[in-house]
Amino acid sequence: MCCNKKCWLIAGTVIGALLVILGGVLIPVGDIIINGEIDKEAVIEEGTIAYENWIVPGSTVYRQFWIFHVSNPNEVIEGAKPILQQKGPYTYLVRHLPKSNITQNTNNTVTFYQPNEAVFQRNMSIGSDDDEYTVLNLAVAAAPGIISEMFLGIVDSAIKQSNSSLFQKRSVREVLWGYRDPFLEAIPNFIISDKTTGVFYPYNGTADGPYVVFNGKDFIQKVALITRYKRQSTLSYWSDDYCDMINGTDAASFPPSVDKNLRLYFFSSEICRSIYGEFEKEYKLRGIKLYRFVVPKLALASPLENPDNHCFCTDLLISRNCTGSGVLDLRACQGGKPIFLSMPHFLYASDFILDSLDGLSPNIEEHQTFVDVEPITGFTMHFAKRLQVNVYFNRTDKIEVLSKLQSEFMFPVVWLNEVGI
Incomplete structure (x- = not known):
């Protein structure tokens, strides 16, 4: 980890203010100076x-990808258990483009879009x-999962x-960003019109948003909190208003005076929901105190373990x-595609x-998501967002290559580690 541009806010407003405090009797005055600067x-x-x-992240952000190579494809089709090998990392520079279409609104909010572009980094792959x-x-x-059963004969x-x-041989670039698929080309347009597929297709040249966030001018404890996404104050993916709530920031920063006894909420459009981190530990980076918050096991637990997740259970059979x-289950926000999200290696x-x-070998150290926050300013100094993309499918007698499968599969395709350094 390195100390990036965000350190200037901390060093300039916190450390600098502390240096002018000349004794215990001036501590209240020092607090006023520090809080005023923040x-x-x-x-x-x-x-x-x-x-x-905020315009461009103070940290350089990379996404590392590991592709799941299938060692025994023919045997799996005949009913064997898949043997997987992760291949990577393949690293891309992301989040380097400035936010676009920025509008300062009269109600102390800011509207913007987040452009998407991934640039391959050969020296980090x-x-x-x-x-x-x-x-x-x-x-x-x-x-x-997406085509009516009456058309499965056409699919076969x-x-x-x-x-x-x-299974097929594909390049890392094709798997991630998309390719014209010969199978889709053979499907009539009235069934499927888009003949390109890929885990993150489309990505380059797109923009996420619009977002509306509080700018903090009227109340600093609301700064960066998301109030609207795609012109709506709530989502429409889930079966309950609770799961559809947009809570927190985008995790790049949080309101100042972070309390380690409270959850940190953040919203991610990629997972189509708000999620939270819980305090794990305190440590110092170049003399600056940081709080580490981790996404806990309960965040993706079943409703039996965490009743708050009742509205994220969307399919009684699969679950x-x-x-x-x-x-x-991301089907509701992925156009019905049977995409399921998990932590890497199904942690x-x-x-x-x-x-x-x-x-697969899940372990907490390599596969858990965390954010390291400077508690006075609320700035995220370091983070690791770790996710795995899986496709659900089952055996069916109507499609020959799926007719002998040993069971249903939650099949991993790729996992990613998005880091700010």
């Missing part, structure tokens, strides 16, 4: 240090992103016509009557998910 410099408006770090691996065929695996014919199968833990997931696959 209230001024943490506001999201032109001319403040917070604004400079194990090889070229043209490296090829045997991976799950996204289109074939997802087809039964299209698989054979295009010489496709449940085994809402007893399954560790995965989040904290139910045994029945892990038992259907070989080659």
Whole structure:
């Protein structure tokens, strides 16, 4: 870790203010100086240090990807348990473009879009992103979940016509960012019109938003809190208003005076929900005290373990009557595609998910998400967002390459580690 531009706010407003305090009798005055500087410099408006770090992150942000290579594809089709090997990291620079269409509103909020662009970093990767691996065929695996059962005969014919199968060789770049799929090309347009697929397709050249956040001018404890996303104050993905709430910030910063006894809430459009971190430890980085908050096991636990998650259970069959833990059903916000999110290597997931696959080794140190926050200013100094993208599919007699599978699968495609350094 290194001390980035965000240190200037901390050093300039906190440490600098402390240096002018000449004894215990002046401590109340010192607190006023410190709090006054923070209230001024943490506001999201032109001319403040917070604004400079808000437009473009003060940390350089990278995404590391590990692709899941399938060692025994033919055997899996015949009913064997998949043997997986992770291949990576393949690293991309992200979040380097400034926020766009920024508007300071009259109600002390700011509206903006977050542009998306990923730039490959060969020197931080194990090889070229043209490296090829045997991976799950996204289109074939997802087809039964998004195409009406009455058309599965057409799906089976299209698989054979295009010489496709449940697995295929694809480059890292294709898996992540998209490719024209021959199986989809063989499907009539009235069933599926978009012939391109990829885990994060479309990404480059797109923008997330609009977001509306509080700028903190009227009340600094609201700074950076998201009040609207895509012109709505709540989401519409889940079955309950509780799960549809937009809570917290985007995790790049939090309101000042962070209390380690309270949860830190943040919203991520990629996981289609708000989530939270809980205090784990305190440590120092170059003399600056930081609080580490981690996303706990309960955040993705079953409703049996965490009743607050009742409205994230969307399918009684897949979740085994809402007893399954560790995965989040994203179909409602992914156009019906059977995409499920988890922590890498199914950390904290139910045994029945892990038992259907070989080659996974979940561990907290490598696979847990955390944010390290300077508690006085609320600035995130370091973070690691770790997620895994999985496709759910099951055996069906109507599609030959799926007819002999040993069981249903929550099949991992890729996991990522987004870090700010």
